[in-house]
Amino acid sequence: MKAAIARCLLAAILLSVAAGAIRAGQAKPGAPKAARFGRFTVESKHLEGTVGGSWEFSKGVTVNGPDLLVTCDTLKVWPGSKGGQDFDRAEAAGSVTVHARYIAKDGSEWKVLGTADTGAYDGKNGQGALRGAVKVNGTNQTTKAAFSVVADTMTYQVKSQQFQFERGGQPVFVQFQPPEQQPAAPKKQEGQK
Secondary structure (H helix, E strand, O other): OHHHHHHHHHHHHHHHHHHHHHHOOOOOOOOOEEEEEOOEEEEEOEEEEOOOOOEEEEEEEEEEEOOEEEEEEEEEEEEOOOOOOOEEEEEEEEEEEEEEEEEOOOOOEEEEEEEEEEEEEEOOOOEEEEEEEEEEEEEEOOOOOEEEEEEEEEEEEOOOOEEEEEOOOOOOEEEEEOOOOOOOOOOOOOOOO
C-alpha cells in the first residue's frame, strides 16, 4: 500500500513538473529552458536538477519578475513546498546584474542597478545579498537625484526594507547627486497678465 502511494505521489510530481515545463516553453526543441516560480520566470540555455531537490540553470540565466530583472551565469534554486510555485532559496553566480524598480515610502520611483560576483536570496527569512565587487546605482525617476555605492557585500531585508553595505577594512564608498534644480518661473513684469 505504501509503495502504491509513493508511486502515485511520484507520478503527480512528475506530471506537475512536466506541465510547468510545457507552460514555460520547454516543449519546443531548441527553446530556452525555463521554469516558473510564482511571479518569477527563470530562463537559461541549460537546466538540470532532481525532483524534490535543487535545480541549476546555467549558460546565460535571466530571471523576470514584477519590477525585477536579474541576469547571471548560473542560478541554483531550491523549490519550495507550494508545489513549485515558490522557492526557498536561490544562489546566483558569475556576472550578477540586478535591474529593479523601487517605490519609496514617499511614493517616488527609483530605478536601481546592482552588480556583483554572486547573489543569494533566502525566501524563508526574506533576505537578499550581493557579494564581491558590489556596485549599486539608483536614480529617482522624477527629480533625477542619484546615488552610487561601492562595497564588498550588501544585504537587504525585504519586509523592513533595511539594507546594509560592508567593505572589509575600507570605508563603504557612497556618492550622492542631489536632485536637478528646476528652473524658476520667469517673473511677471508690471502690466503683464
